[in-house]
Amino acid sequence: MNWHYDAVSANETPGKQPPAARSSAAVELLEEVHRDLAATALPLALPGADAARLDIRNALAQLDDYILPRFRSLDAPLLAVVGGSTGAGKSTLVNALAGHAVTRAGAIRPTTRQPLLLHHPDDAGWFEDRRVLPGLSRIRGTAARDPLPANQAGPAPGTGAVSSLVLLADAAVPAGIAVLDAPDVDSVAEDNRRLAGQLLAAADLWIFVTTANRYADAVPWRLLLDAASRDITVAVVLDRVPPAAEEEVSADLQAMLGREGLGGARLFVVPEAALDAMGMLPPAAVEPLRSWLAELAADAAGRADIARRTLNGTVRALGSRVETVAQAARAQERAAGVLSQETRDAYQDAVARILEATRDGALLRGEVLARWQDFVGTGEFFRAMEQNIGRLRDRMGAFFRGEPTPAVRVETAIETGLQAVIIDEAANAAERTDQRWRSDPAVRQLLGGDDLSGTSAGFGDKVAEEIRAWQGSLMDLIRTEGQDRRTQARWLSFGINGLGAALMIVVFSMTAGLTGLEIGVAGGTAVVGQRLLEAVFGDDAVRRLARTARDDLHARCQGLLAAEQQRFLARLDLSGGVPPAVLAAHAAALRRLAASA
Structure with missing residues (x-):
C-alpha cells in the first residue's frame, strides 16, 4: 500500500x-466545567496535589477529545x-x-x-x-x-x-x-x-x-x-x-x-x-x-445506545475527578490561609515594633536628641521656660525667625532615625517569613531561587519618601489648627518648621494611652515641645494633633509593610482560581447529568 x-x-x-448540539444545557454545563478546571490553581505541593493536577489535565483532555464533541454530535x-x-x-x-x-x-x-x-x-x-x-x-x-x-x-x-x-x-x-x-x-x-x-x-x-x-x-x-x-x-x-x-x-x-x-x-x-x-x-x-x-x-439505535452509555459513564467519572479536584482546592485554600495569616502576622508585628519604638522615647536619643537640643538650647533655656512662659514665646519666636535651619536638621534626624527603624523591622519580618516558607516542603517551591529574606529593592527610598510625606502632613495639621488663631499668627508665620519639629518630638514621647509624656526621656527635653505647642494651641489641641499625627504614621507604616509582604502573598494568590464550592457544585451537577440519562 x-x-x-x-x-x-x-x-x-x-x-x-x-448536527447541532441536542442538549444545550448539558453542553453549557460542560463548558463551564472546562473553563473552571482550566482556571483552578493548586500551587502548593501538598499531599495529593500532583494527583489532582493530573486529574485536571486528564479531565480537560477528555472534555476536549470526547465528552464535548460527543454531546454536540450524539449521532x-x-x-x-x-x-x-x-x-x-x-x-x-x-x-x-x-x-x-x-x-x-x-x-x-x-x-x-x-x-x-x-x-x-x-x-x-x-x-x-x-x-x-x-x-x-x-x-x-x-x-x-x-x-x-x-x-x-x-x-x-x-x-x-x-x-x-x-x-x-x-x-x-x-x-x-x-x-x-x-x-x-x-x-x-x-x-x-x-x-x-x-x-x-x-x-x-x-x-x-x-x-x-x-x-x-x-x-x-x-x-x-x-x-x-x-x-x-x-x-x-x-x-x-x-x-x-x-x-x-x-x-x-x-x-x-x-x-x-x-x-x-x-x-x-x-x-x-x-x-x-x-x-x-x-x-x-x-x-x-x-x-x-x-x-x-x-444498527443506528445500537450505536446510539453504546455512545450514550459510554458518554454517561465518562461524565460520571468526570464528576468524581472534579470532586477530587474540589477537595484538593479546599486543602490548598486552608493551607494558603494559614500561611497568609502567618505572613501578615509577621509584618503586623513589625508594624507594632516600629510604633513602639516611636512612642517609648527610643527615637529621642542619639542624633535626634542632639539636633533637638541644638534647636531649643541649653539648661538655661529650660529654667527660663519654667519661670515665664511669655518669655519662652518671645525667645522661641525670635529663635524661629532668626534660625530656621536647626528645625530642619531636627526633621532630617527624625527622618533618618525613623527610616532605620522601619527598614530594620521590615527586614526582620522578611527574614522570619522566608525561613518559615523554606522550612515547609509544600511551600518552598513557591520561592524558587528568589531570596526574599531582606527588603525589596528601593524600599529605603520608599520609606524616606513616606516619612517626608508624613512630616509634610504634620505641617499641614499645624497650619490648619492655627489658621483661626490670630493672636498666634506670628507663630505660624515664623515658626512652622519649629512647631512641626516640636509636634514630632511630642509624638515620639507619648505613652500608648496618649495620657502624657515620658518626662524622663533625654533629660526632659521633650517637655519643651509639649509646652511650646500648648502655649500656641492649648492642651486639648495638642493631644488631638499628636493623636492624628500618630494615627497617620501608623497608617503609613502599615502601607509600607503591606506592600513588602505582597512579595510573599502574591505567590500564594488563589484569587484567580475557582472557589472549591464551585467545583463541588460542578461535580454534583455532573453526577445528576449522568444519572438523568
Whole structure:
C-alpha cells in the first residue's frame, strides 16, 4: 500500500457537517466545567496535589477529545480504538479487519507511533473537522492497492511527540463506525504511552488486544478497570491462542473480566495462525469481530445506545475527578490561609515594633536628641521656660525667625532615625517569613531561587519618601489648627518648621494611652515641645494633633509593610482560581447529568 499525505486545514469545511448540539444545557454545563478546571490553581505541593493536577489535565483532555464533541454530535459515527500491550498484534488485527495492509506491523519496538484512523469514505466529514481529538492535526492518507510487505505498510515511525492523526478513507470499514489504531499502552516511549491513554479516553468503544500468555499483565488491567469505571463498551481480543489452550485460557480471562466488573465485555479469540507473505492473518480468524462491528454499524439505535452509555459513564467519572479536584482546592485554600495569616502576622508585628519604638522615647536619643537640643538650647533655656512662659514665646519666636535651619536638621534626624527603624523591622519580618516558607516542603517551591529574606529593592527610598510625606502632613495639621488663631499668627508665620519639629518630638514621647509624656526621656527635653505647642494651641489641641499625627504614621507604616509582604502573598494568590464550592457544585451537577440519562 502506498501512502500520500495532505494536511487537512482546521478551517476546511468537511463533506458532512455534524448536527447541532441536542442538549444545550448539558453542553453549557460542560463548558463551564472546562473553563473552571482550566482556571483552578493548586500551587502548593501538598499531599495529593500532583494527583489532582493530573486529574485536571486528564479531565480537560477528555472534555476536549470526547465528552464535548460527543454531546454536540450524539449521532456521529462510533470511534472504536484498538489498544493493547506491546506486541499484542494490534496492527496485524487492524490490517485483518480491513482485509489488506493499512498499518505498520513488525518486531521493532515501538511499532505504532503515528495513530491511524480508518473510516468509511462517507464518514470523512465527521473526523476531518477535528470533532474529536482537536489537539491532533489531520493528515489524509491515500491508499493504493500495491503489494507491499506488511512491515512496510503505514506511516514510518518518526521521532519526538506525535502531534497528528492520519485519516484513511476505506470502503472496507462499515459506515457508522471508525477504527483507530493506537500506540502500545506499555510502550517504551513515554510519548506513545501518553498518546495511547489519550486515544483510549476519546473512544466510544474499546477493542482491547491481548495475548494468551499476557492477558493477566498489570498495565492492560489498569486500563480495563478504568473502562469498567466509565461503563464503556469493551471488546477483548485474545490473540495468538494455541488451539489446545483456547478453552482454558478464554474461560480464565472471562472469569477475570467478570470479577472486575467487565462481565458484559465481548470476548473474541484469534487462534494462533501463520501469517501469509503479506503478513496477513487468515480472513476467518477475525471474521467474528468483523461481523460484530458490521452489525453495530448497521444498527443506528445500537450505536446510539453504546455512545450514550459510554458518554454517561465518562461524565460520571468526570464528576468524581472534579470532586477530587474540589477537595484538593479546599486543602490548598486552608493551607494558603494559614500561611497568609502567618505572613501578615509577621509584618503586623513589625508594624507594632516600629510604633513602639516611636512612642517609648527610643527615637529621642542619639542624633535626634542632639539636633533637638541644638534647636531649643541649653539648661538655661529650660529654667527660663519654667519661670515665664511669655518669655519662652518671645525667645522661641525670635529663635524661629532668626534660625530656621536647626528645625530642619531636627526633621532630617527624625527622618533618618525613623527610616532605620522601619527598614530594620521590615527586614526582620522578611527574614522570619522566608525561613518559615523554606522550612515547609509544600511551600518552598513557591520561592524558587528568589531570596526574599531582606527588603525589596528601593524600599529605603520608599520609606524616606513616606516619612517626608508624613512630616509634610504634620505641617499641614499645624497650619490648619492655627489658621483661626490670630493672636498666634506670628507663630505660624515664623515658626512652622519649629512647631512641626516640636509636634514630632511630642509624638515620639507619648505613652500608648496618649495620657502624657515620658518626662524622663533625654533629660526632659521633650517637655519643651509639649509646652511650646500648648502655649500656641492649648492642651486639648495638642493631644488631638499628636493623636492624628500618630494615627497617620501608623497608617503609613502599615502601607509600607503591606506592600513588602505582597512579595510573599502574591505567590500564594488563589484569587484567580475557582472557589472549591464551585467545583463541588460542578461535580454534583455532573453526577445528576449522568444519572438523568
